[in-house]
Amino acid sequence: MFVEHNHVYTIGKSGDLNNLLFTQNLLKEKGIELIKIGRGGDITYHGPGQVVCYPIFDLENFFTDIHKYLRTLESIVVMTLKKFGINSMGSEDHTGVWVDKGTKSERKICALGIKASRWVTKHGLALNVNTDLSYFDGIIPCGLKGKAVTSMSQEIGKQVDVDEVIEELSHQFEIFFKNQ
Numbered sequence: 001m002f003v004e005h006n007h008v009y010t011i012g013k014s015g016d017l018n019n020l021l022f023t024q025n026l027l028k029e030k031g032i033e034l035i036k037i038g039r040g041g042d043i044t045y046h047g048p049g050q051v052v053c054y055p056i057f058d059l060e061n062f063f064t065d066i067h068k069y070l071r072t073l074e075s076i077v078v079m080t081l082k083k084f085g086i087n088s089m090g091s092e093d094h095t096g097v098w099v100d101k102g103t104k105s106e107r108k109i110c111a112l113g114i115k116a117s118r119w120v121t122k123h124g125l126a127l128n129v130n131t132d133l134s135y136f137d138g139i140i141p142c143g144l145k146g147k148a149v150t151s152m153s154q155e156i157g158k159q160v161d162v163d164e165v166i167e168e169l170s171h172q173f174e175i176f177f178k179n180q
Contacts, residue, residue, distance in 0.1 A: 001054040002052070003052050004047075004048055004051065004162070005046035005048075005050070005052055006031075006033070006047065007030065007032040007047045008033040008034070008047065009032060009044070009045055010035050010037050010043070010044060011034070011036050011043040012040050012041040014042065017043075019043045019140040019143045020034065021138050021139055022138035032135070032138065040115060041112070042142050042143035043139045043143065044139070044141055045126075045139060045141070047131065048130075048131075048132070049151070050127065050131040050151075051162060053124045053127070054122070054124045055125075056121060056122070057121045058120050059119040059121060069114070069121065073124070073125055074089075074110075074112065075090070076173055077097045077109075077125060077169070084156065084165070086155050086156065087099070088109060097112075097127075099155060106147070108141065108142070108149050109127065109149075110127045110128065111141070111142055127152070128151035129153065130153045130160060131151045131153075
């Protein structure tokens with residue numbers, strides 16, 4: 001399932017409210033909801049121009065390894081971004097997909113936060129496509145201090161067709177899960 005949300009900060013069950021930088025008044029003024037949810041991970045932003053994907057899989061049909069599932073999601077995003085001319089990679093130290101990982105200018109382009117119950121997955125990934133990155137100023141994204149955030153449009157210097165991104169993500173899901 002692919003969606004675009006209204007402006008919202010979601011904070012996972014292991015999240016720290018100290019990573020929310022905006023006051024309640026500023027959240028209200030900017031029209032940003034704050035929702036505590038049951039996925040893993042810390043705080044992140046969802047909003048217009050961002051593709052949020054909620055893959056629902058019974059992993060018993062593929063593999064029963066949550067870390068492998070996270071790495072698979074990262075690989076799906078990496079291959080999608082490659083189709084748009086963006087080189088990226090997952091990271092052993094921080095879940096998600098990064099541009100220029102390991103350099104002083106590394107930037108996170110996709111956040112992941114999942115939950116599985118009896119090996120059925122919930123939640124998923126948030127890929128910044130044409131996202132207004134100023135909304136990340138109100139949080140310490142994923143609780144990672146000093147880490148920048150980017151979007152596909154920022155990386156390639158123009159707006160990206162969200163439907164094309166969804167189509168490519170869907171294609172990559174087919175490739176990765178068909179071969180499991």
